[in-house]
Amino acid sequence: MVDFTVAIPTYNGETRLPDVLERLRSQVETESFSWEILVIDNNSSDRTAQVIREYQTQWPLSCPLIYYFCPEQGAAFARQKAVEKAKGKLIGFLDDDNLPEKNWVAAAYEFGQKHPQVGAYGSQIHGLFFEQTESDRLPKNFQEIASFLAIVERGNTPHLYNPSHKILPPGAGLVVKKDAWLTSVPNRLVLNHQGKQAGTASEDLEALLHIQKSGWEIWYNPAMIVYHKIPNDRLKADYLRLLTRCVGLSRHRLRMMTLESWQRPLAFPAYLANDLRRLALHLIKHGLNVKKDPVAASQREFLVSTLVSPLFLWKKKQSKKIPSEILGKSGQNPAEILNQIARGFETDRFCLYAQEIQPISPFNSLKQHTEILLRLKDDRDRILSPHEFMPIAQHYNLMPTIDRWVVRKIFSEIAAKNTDPSLSLYEINLSIESVKDPQFINFLYREFREYGISPEIISFAISENCAIANMERTIEFIELIKTIGSQLTLDHVGRQNRPPEYLKKLPVDYLKIDGQFLRHGPAKQPMLAQIYHLNELGHQLGMKTIAEAIESQELLEQIKFLGVNYVQGYGIAPTHPFITCSQRQCLVG
Numbered sequence: 001m002v003d004f005t006v007a008i009p010t011y012n013g014e015t016r017l018p019d020v021l022e023r024l025r026s027q028v029e030t031e032s033f034s035w036e037i038l039v040i041d042n043n044s045s046d047r048t049a050q051v052i053r054e055y056q057t058q059w060p061l062s063c064p065l066i067y068y069f070c071p072e073q074g075a076a077f078a079r080q081k082a083v084e085k086a087k088g089k090l091i092g093f094l095d096d097d098n099l100p101e102k103n104w105v106a107a108a109y110e111f112g113q114k115h116p117q118v119g120a121y122g123s124q125i126h127g128l129f130f131e132q133t134e135s136d137r138l139p140k141n142f143q144e145i146a147s148f149l150a151i152v153e154r155g156n157t158p159h160l161y162n163p164s165h166k167i168l169p170p171g172a173g174l175v176v177k178k179d180a181w182l183t184s185v186p187n188r189l190v191l192n193h194q195g196k197q198a199g200t201a202s203e204d205l206e207a208l209l210h211i212q213k214s215g216w217e218i219w220y221n222p223a224m225i226v227y228h229k230i231p232n233d234r235l236k237a238d239y240l241r242l243l244t245r246c247v248g249l250s251r252h253r254l255r256m257m258t259l260e261s262w263q264r265p266l267a268f269p270a271y272l273a274n275d276l277r278r279l280a281l282h283l284i285k286h287g288l289n290v291k292k293d294p295v296a297a298s299q300r301e302f303l304v305s306t307l308v309s310p311l312f313l314w315k316k317k318q319s320k321k322i323p324s325e326i327l328g329k330s331g332q333n334p335a336e337i338l339n340q341i342a343r344g345f346e347t348d349r350f351c352l353y354a355q356e357i358q359p360i361s362p363f364n365s366l367k368q369h370t371e372i373l374l375r376l377k378d379d380r381d382r383i384l385s386p387h388e389f390m391p392i393a394q395h396y397n398l399m400p401t402i403d404r405w406v407v408r409k410i411f412s413e414i415a416a417k418n419t420d421p422s423l424s425l426y427e428i429n430l431s432i433e434s435v436k437d438p439q440f441i442n443f444l445y446r447e448f449r450e451y452g453i454s455p456e457i458i459s460f461a462i463s464e465n466c467a468i469a470n471m472e473r474t475i476e477f478i479e480l481i482k483t484i485g486s487q488l489t490l491d492h493v494g495r496q497n498r499p500p501e502y503l504k505k506l507p508v509d510y511l512k513i514d515g516q517f518l519r520h521g522p523a524k525q526p527m528l529a530q531i532y533h534l535n536e537l538g539h540q541l542g543m544k545t546i547a548e549a550i551e552s553q554e555l556l557e558q559i560k561f562l563g564v565n566y567v568q569g570y571g572i573a574p575t576h577p578f579i580t581c582s583q584r585q586c587l588v589g
Contacts, residue, residue, distance in 0.1 A: 464498075
């Protein structure tokens with residue numbers, strides 16, 4: 001039985017979470033009730049999971065610290081998962097940049113006990129600004145837009161948020177009654193904050209409006225004090241304009257929620273006229289050019305975005321169905337696959353397998369060349385192949401997270417084995433999302449240093465199709481990988497039947513000829529000719545060639561005569577576990 005749950009949705013919060021967790025570890029006056037802490041990792045690509053695991057090893061048993069992975073990007077999804085997983089009757093939300101006072105949990109629990117009719121209640125939130133330089137001081141009239149940054153200073157007396165005033169607390173420092181949320185808030189909200197570039201925000205207000213419309217009271221409780229860490233870059237004009245734009249673009253949805261269906265057609269022109277009036281007054285007061293006034297520029301952005309909000313949300317409403325072709329051969333429901341991926345991160349159910357890439361001649365290489373393959377064990381202990389879960393992972397932008405997980409796991413295993421760089425080469429497949437990510441190279445630098453791995457024992461593999469579709473970025477990525485000291489493999493070469501002259505632009509080390517030429521018994525003469533041509537061009541460019549999908553001795557004999565350097569296939573080298581799946585139940589409840 002748990003009385004109170006603290007839920008912390010986070011995205012890439014490895015540097016911010018420790019401060020929040022230390023504040024929670026130091027909470028006082030919590031002996032009379034039971035409570036837990038959930039960290040909802042919203043598809044982080046940093047070391048968020050590792051930070052939580054490290055804290056779990058030393059966390060007091062009296063207050064469980066539990067990790068969950070939310071694969072769908074957005075604050076709305078992370079909060080919904082927190083509500084579904086919470087064991088407490090009351091759920092207190094903290095963002096990963098919120099520092100609660102030492103009695104915040106106790107004050108939150110006490111208020112909920114004294115006010116059983118309350119469906120949700122918000123904290124008093126003060127801005128915790130970094131040391132200000134002359135150029136970074138708070139903008140003039142900052143208080144006029146402070147609420148956009150979730151700063152809530154509404155006195156020291158608790159009070160009810162009157163529905164007619166159309167004011168509600170933000171999600172930071174908010175406590176909700178679990179029953180109120182589950183019976184009032186739909187599983188999928190219209191608004192969903194996915195970062196300032198995504199367009200919408202205010203999903204916390206949408207959820208609260210659902211709760212309020214269902215008859216629950218919403219209160220302000222100043223005894224719950226939270227400090228919102230606001231770095232200097234969030235006070236810059238560009239950030240403030242992006243922030244207020246997202247809030248403005250979400251405005252129409254919140255307005256319509258407060259009205260009955262028959263009222264909406266009548267209210268729409270009235271709102272439009274009032275928005276135009278407010279914008280005109282702002283233009284008269286501040287003029288056309290507000291670039292030198294961050295507060296006025298933010299207000300202008302909010303007014304303009306509010307004006308176009310109906311059209312923006314109408315476009316956003318267009319359904320985003322998952323294309324049937326990405327479902328692969330599994331026939332599973334996409335939601336089920338997504339859930340299995342989430343469980344894979346939570347309980348370490350991803351598995352790494354190894355398949356040897358063998359030299360045709362023993363003089364080709366003294367190194368053991370191994371490709372690392374990713375699999376996923378589902379809840380029934382069935383091993384899912386990549387084509388069963390990778391399309392869904394790609395659709396939900398999970399590939400950068402998966403790539404980073406794979407790199408860390410492989411590096412960890414190599415470090416544990418104390419691998420001799422002169423004897424081994426490991427091939428790691430990368431998605432195009434990681435190739436295009438400008439932060440991925442920095443990530444690799446950090447991981448090589450962290451694990452003490454020699455870059456020369458790693459070859460990163462990129463598919464031909466992705467490389468051609470993103471040629472400029474791929475060339476840049478290859479050059480950066482070379483500066484690290486690792487090697488490159490171009491995978492699935494020939495699959496697209498493209499003229500191979502593009503290879504002259506890509507200075508890779510290994511050319512892996514696609515197995516489509518060899519999947520149907522002995523290779524026919526035209527196929528052998530194409531393999532020969534690719535092999536010869538690769539050698540001219542200083543690349544070593546690998547023929548994949550060699551499934552029989554007969555195929556191997558044919559390939560030998562073409563001058564290919566290496567072969568790979570289940571027929572000559574079955575896969576074997578590199579790192580087996582585990583079920584680390586300490587991570588989840």
